[in-house]
Amino acid sequence: MGLFSKFIAKFKGINDFAPADWKELEEELLLSDLGPALTHEFLEQARKVKSDNAEDALSQILGSNLSTKSRGAILGQATTVIMVVGVNGTGKTTSVAKLAAILKKDGKSVVMAAGDTFRAGAVEQLQTWGSRIGVEVVSGKVNGDPASVAYDAAKKAQEIDSDFLIIDTAGRLHNKSDLMAELEKVKRVVEKVFPINEVLLVIDATTGQNGLQQAKIFAQAVDVTGIILTKIDGSARGGVALAIEKELDIPIKWIGTGESEADFDHFDAQIYIQGLLS
Numbered sequence: 609m610g611l612f613s614k615f616i617a618k619f620k621g622i623n624d625f626a627p628a629d630w631k632e633l634e635e636e637l638l639l640s641d642l643g644p645a646l647t648h649e650f651l652e653q654a655r656k657v658k659s660d661n662a663e664d665a666l667s668q669i670l671g672s673n674l675s676t677k678s679r680g681a682i683l684g685q686a687t688t689v690i691m692v693v694g695v696n697g698t699g700k701t702t703s704v705a706k707l708a709a710i711l712k713k714d715g716k717s718v719v720m721a722a723g724d725t726f727r728a729g730a731v732e733q734l735q736t737w738g739s740r741i742g743v744e745v746v747s748g749k750v751n752g753d754p755a756s757v758a759y760d761a762a763k764k765a766q767e768i769d770s771d772f773l774i775i776d777t778a779g780r781l782h783n784k785s786d787l788m789a790e791l792e793k794v795k796r797v798v799e800k801v802f803p804i805n806e807v808l809l810v811i812d813a814t815t816g817q818n819g820l821q822q823a824k825i826f827a828q829a830v831d832v833t834g835i836i837l838t839k840i841d842g843s844a845r846g847g848v849a850l851a852i853e854k855e856l857d858i859p860i861k862w863i864g865t866g867e868s869e870a871d872f873d874h875f876d877a878q879i880y881i882q883g884l885l886s
């Protein structure tokens with residue numbers, strides 16, 4: 609049941625909502641990871657809603673909190689380069705592979721770069737995905753320079769005139785300046801070959817407000833063009849997407865809905881809002 613369905617059902621036919629009902633709604637919104645600021649703002653707006661058009665009015669309020677930026681892909685002139693960033697374990701590597709699989713199914717050629725050279729197993733993880741979905745992976749040595757792997761992958765993509773290059777990155781976050789320096793270096797080096805068209809930030813929906821705070825640090829460090837919201841299958845907290853777009857003003861472009869290849873989809877704002885209301 610959607611976050612607001614009970615509210616709408618109760619609200620229809622009456623115009624004065626009891627204080628206890630408002631309190632209950634507030635608690636539900638907070639539990640859903642809307643965050644205190646957005647919850648407060650939302651309640652202010654909702655108090656002005658009339659019962660006869662509660663659903664439309666709420667739909668409009670929710671919609672006005674989403675980003676107005678385009679959710680479409682940003683394509684390059686030659687190879688489109690997508691860099692995928694985010695905190696440890698959010699689902700970067702899996703999302704790189706799922707995205708590559710979708711593009712490939714669409715008839716596009718894709719190269720993946722195993723830019724996480726930091727964690728043992730990360731390169732293999734992407735290689736396993738690569739052979740599963742039939743997409744070439746360019747990798748280097750464990751503990752090698754991620755920028756050099758990304759550069760080799762860009763050269764490879766250029767050589768075979770690939771439609772897409774997707775770069776996986778490490779998710780560690782010891783401090784903001786290290787992170788910034790590393791991501792900037794990858795960008796600088798890749799851009800000797802092709803401009804980076806998209807930087808997609810991966811956020812794990814199950815980490816709620818905490819995940820959002822960590823994501824903010826990434827968004828400050830790199831110019832993020834879109835968000836991949838993963839693990840929404842494991843999260844009952846549907847409000848987090850609203851909080852992300854309101855806080856960061858970056859459009860959610862993709863959602864991860866499970867662990868396998870097919871569990872990946874475009875984010876559709878209309879469907880999302882409908883899901884909260886019905």
Ligand SMILES: Nc1nc2c(ncn2[C@@H]2O[C@H](COP(=O)(O)OP(=O)(O)OP(=O)(O)O)[C@@H](O)[C@H]2O)c(=O)[nH]1
Binds near residue numbers: 702
């Ligand atoms: N249920 C669910 N699990 C997911 C989803 N996306 C990724 N996972 C799982 O989350 C775990 C971590 O995913 P990874 O892709 O390795 O995450 P990562 O960000 O690359 O992790 P690091 O490289 O360690 O920073 C794996 O077990 C994935 O299968 C999703 O949309 N839903």
Ligand SMILES: [Mg+2]
Binds near residue numbers: 701776
């Ligand atoms: Mg990874």
